[in-house]
Amino acid sequence: MASENMHYEMCILPRAIHDAEKRSQLRDKLKMIRLKALQKDPEELKFSDEVWEKRMTNPLAVHFIAVERCSETEYDKPAEDMSALLSGNWLGVLVLIGPMEDGTVSFHASRSSAESLSSNRPTLSNAIDREHAPIPVYELNGVFVVPEARGLGLGRKLVDAVTQFGISSAKSQGFRTIRMQVRVNTDNRPARMLYRSGGYVEGKVETSVSKENEKDGVKIPSKMRTCIVMERLEEFF
Numbered sequence: 104m105a106s107e108n109m110h111y112e113m114c115i116l117p118r119a120i121h122d123a124e125k126r127s128q129l130r131d132k133l134k135m136i137r138l139k140a141l142q143k144d145p146e147e148l149k150f151s152d153e154v155w156e157k158r159m160t161n162p163l164a165v166h167f168i169a170v171e172r173c174s175e176t177e178y179d180k181p182a183e184d185m186s187a188l189l190s191g192n193w194l195g196v197l198v199l200i201g202p203m204e205d206g207t208v209s210f211h212a213s214r215s216s217a218e219s220l221s222s223n224r225p226t227l228s229n230a231i232d233r234e235h236a237p238i239p240v241y242e243l244n245g246v247f248v249v250p251e252a253r254g255l256g257l258g259r260k261l262v263d264a265v266t267q268f269g270i271s272s273a274k275s276q277g278f279r280t281i282r283m284q285v286r287v288n289t290d291n292r293p294a295r296m297l298y299r300s301g302g303y304v305e306g307k308v309e310t311s312v313s314k315e316n317e318k319d320g321v322k323i324p325s326k327m328r329t330c331i332v333m334e335r336l337e338e339f340f
């Protein structure tokens with residue numbers, strides 16, 4: 104059980120896991136924490152393992168996982184060490200998706216590598232040289248902290264870690280300006296306050312009705328959603 108004395112480490116879920124046993128263990132852990140978060144979207148319960156693996160391997164997505172740790176002791180581990188992810192208790196998750204072109208942001212979490220790479224849109228690396236290049240967007244998606252670990256600062260740590268990762272990744276790709284963005288349901292006060300505390304500013308309100316859909320043989324009913332777009336514009340000189 105998490106408490107104020109809780110220790111945790113922030114891990115990034117590797118995309119390429121060659122050991123099939125470890126890959127399926129991590130896939131099941133990802134599925135379990137997402138399902139805890141998605142009580143309002145129970146359809147995802149029926150998705151196949153393949154859909155979950157596509158999420159894990161999406162080349163545009165980076166999954167940050169907060170994993171409970173037994174002690175405060177810091178120790179250096181090689182990046183490929185997955186022991187904490189495999190054996191630890193997952194307390195929270197936040198996914199960063201990007202870079203994408205401004206205006207094209209939608210839910211890309213389950214895109215396969217092939218789908219992502221076969222897009223006909225001009226790539227950002229081509230567009231960056233143009234005078235009016237679109238501003239790349241990094242979308243934060245699906246922040247969730249298990250109920251027993253809430254109110255202890257973990258959500259904020261996830262937002263900070265993901266924001267800093269997006270900024271570093273954008274800088275290393277040579278972008279001069281990026282938009283870090285998140286869509287939050289207007290009635291979700293804790294999430295709005297969380298992102299405000301992380302430096303995100305509230306912008307336009309969007310109401311959308313998704314069409315009834317079928318994915319992986321699972322019927323997704325039509326849904327109405329009113330959300331507020333929150334963002335941080337980052338410029339590097």
Ligand SMILES: CC(C)(COP(=O)(O)OP(=O)(O)OC[C@H]1O[C@@H](n2cnc3c(N)ncnc32)[C@H](O)[C@@H]1OP(=O)(O)O)[C@@H](O)C(=O)NCCC(=O)NCCS
Pocket residue numbers: 140245246247248249252253254255256257258259260286287288291292293294296297298300
């Ligand atoms: C939103 C959520 C991730 C917050 O996680 P958390 O670990 O409890 O948040 P933190 O303890 O890091 O709080 C950071 C800030 O968020 C805000 N916040 C968090 N919970 C809040 C609440 N219940 N009411 C109001 N503000 C809240 C506060 O500003 C807080 O800063 P403060 O402690 O200095 O006041 C968590 O409540 C959650 O998982 N909710 C369900 C999933 C969800 O709604 N996700 C949003 C999808 S967009």
